[in-house]
Each structure stands twice: as structure tokens, then as C-alpha cells.
Amino acid sequence: MATTAPPLAVPTRRRRLSAWSIGALIIGALIALPIVAVLAQVLVPSGGAWSHLASTVLPLYLRNSLMLVVLTVGLATAMGVGAGWLIAGFEFKGRGLLQWALMLPMTMPGYVIAYVYFDRLAYAGPVQTALREVFGWGRHDYWFPQIASLPGAAVLLALVLYPYIYLLTRAAFATQSLHLIEAARALGHSPRGAFFRVALPMARPAMVAGAAFVAMETLADYGTVQHLGVQTLTTGIFRTWFARGEP
Known part of the structure; x- marks a missing residue:
């Protein structure tokens, strides 16, 4: 058994x-x-305070935050990719200095840029004042971009944050083989076609990583949007947390 x-x-x-x-x-x-x-x-x-916020101001905060991220990431991507390709793909006088100068905006806080541009470009600032004095214009005789707006905030944030994408895409372009670009040119593609069909797709992971950094920094920004009067999630959280005791 x-x-x-x-x-x-x-x-x-x-x-x-x-x-x-x-x-x-x-x-x-x-x-x-x-x-x-x-x-x-x-x-x-x-x-019931949270339900009140959710039914009144929260949709505005979410919409403005989403639009700000989309605009900032789009502008920063265009500037960063263009600058990265310029430095990595071309030889010209002053290139060595320019490749370092393009990183300098990263050292400047966004709210400082907002203070400077708002002070210079506001209605009472020196730029618009000079235009009115030179051309004899009145308040309603000309159009000038409104810096204290959501598009204005997106432009200023993109000017500060594009180095994230610039650094990553420059490194990606610099490591690409020139033989691939030359092969694309030999097959009849123009320099622009070789860039969009060969170089840009190969640098896509670097672009996505840089865009993610830009998006997170944009969502976390408080000083720029607060100074320009743009209502986002960060300003909403700060205001409701300290004013009403709610997030």
C-alpha cells in the first residue's frame, strides 16, 4: 500500500x-x-463648502489649468525642438555661446519674468506709453496684446520652461547618426523633409519627457498666474485653503 x-x-x-x-x-x-x-x-x-466650490469655481479652475498646460507645452515644444535642432544640426559662428545662453531662462523664476514683462508691456508701461507719444494714439486707437491673460501666461511660462525640452532634444539630435539624414537626402527629401521624417521621430521620446516636465511645472506654478490674474488650480487651492479652510 x-x-x-x-x-x-x-x-x-x-x-x-x-x-x-x-x-x-x-x-x-x-x-x-x-x-x-x-x-x-x-x-x-x-x-457643503466643497460641493459649492465644485459647482461654481472648480470647472473654471480645471478649464484654465488644462488650457494653460496645452498652450505652454505647445509653445515650449516648438521653441525647445527648434533650438535643439539649430544647435545640434548646424555649425555657425557663436554656436558655442548660444548653446549655453539658451539654457539661461531656466535659472529665472517664472514670476520674475511675469513681473518684468507686465511692468514693461502694461498700458502705463514704457512700451505702450512710447507708442502713444510717438504716433499720437489714444487708448482705443490701437490694439496691443494683453499680457495679463491666459495666453500671456502661457507665453511667459514657455519662455522659462522651454530649456527642459531644448536640453533633451539637443542631446537626442546630437546622438543621431548623420548617415540617416544623408540617406533621406539621397532619397530625394528636402532638409525639412529629412527633419520631419527622420530626425524628429527619433527624438520623440526626448520630446515627450521634456513636455512632461513642462506640464508638471506649469501645473505647479503659482506666482506667474497669480500676478497675471489667471485663475488656475494652484491659485484656487491657495485662495480657498486660507480664506475658507477648504482645499
Whole structure:
């Protein structure tokens, strides 16, 4: 009569948390604390204030934030990709200086750019004042772009954030083989066609990564949109949190 042996117990080894793991958990908890606080305020009933915000100003905040991200990412991508291809694909006098100068906007906070451009381009600023004095125009005799607007904020943020895309795409273009571009030219493509059909698709991962950085920085910006009077999620959270105790 055959008997089956009982299965052997596999010894289990308990893993102990190392100091690195504990430190990582503490850092992760500190990083997640603001998000958890906001979600807690949203999910915990608070006298109907949240439902009031959701039915009144929240759609405006969401719409403006989405439009701001789309415009900023689009403008920053155009500037960053163009600058990256110019530096990586062409040789010209002053190229070495220009490739470093194109990174300088990254060192300037967005709200400082907003202060400067708003002060220079406002109705009472020196630019419009000079135009009125030179041409004898009145207030309603000419059109001038409104800097304190959502498109104006997108332009200023793109001027500050495009280096994210510029640095990544420049590196991507610089590592591409020139033989591929030459092959495209030999097959009858123009320089523009070779760029759009060969160089640009190969640099797409770098473009997406840079655009993601720009989108996150745009969503997190407060000083620029606050100074220009654009209502976004960041300004809405700040205002409702401190004025009404709601996120």
C-alpha cells in the first residue's frame, strides 16, 4: 500500500527593514503629506463648502489649468525642438555661446519674468506709453496684446520652461547618426523633409519627457498666474485653503 509523504515545509525567512528602507519610507511619507491633506479635506464632509466650490469655481479652475498646460507645452515644444535642432544640426559662428545662453531662462523664476514683462508691456508701461507719444494714439486707437491673460501666461511660462525640452532634444539630435539624414537626402527629401521624417521621430521620446516636465511645472506654478490674474488650480487651492479652510 503506497503512502504519500507529507509536503515539506519551506522555511520562510523574514526580511527586516534596513535603515535605507526606513529612511525611504519616511521621505515618501513627507512628500505625500500635502497630497494626503488635500485629499482628506476633499473626502471628509465639511458642511457643503466643497460641493459649492465644485459647482461654481472648480470647472473654471480645471478649464484654465488644462488650457494653460496645452498652450505652454505647445509653445515650449516648438521653441525647445527648434533650438535643439539649430544647435545640434548646424555649425555657425557663436554656436558655442548660444548653446549655453539658451539654457539661461531656466535659472529665472517664472514670476520674475511675469513681473518684468507686465511692468514693461502694461498700458502705463514704457512700451505702450512710447507708442502713444510717438504716433499720437489714444487708448482705443490701437490694439496691443494683453499680457495679463491666459495666453500671456502661457507665453511667459514657455519662455522659462522651454530649456527642459531644448536640453533633451539637443542631446537626442546630437546622438543621431548623420548617415540617416544623408540617406533621406539621397532619397530625394528636402532638409525639412529629412527633419520631419527622420530626425524628429527619433527624438520623440526626448520630446515627450521634456513636455512632461513642462506640464508638471506649469501645473505647479503659482506666482506667474497669480500676478497675471489667471485663475488656475494652484491659485484656487491657495485662495480657498486660507480664506475658507477648504482645499
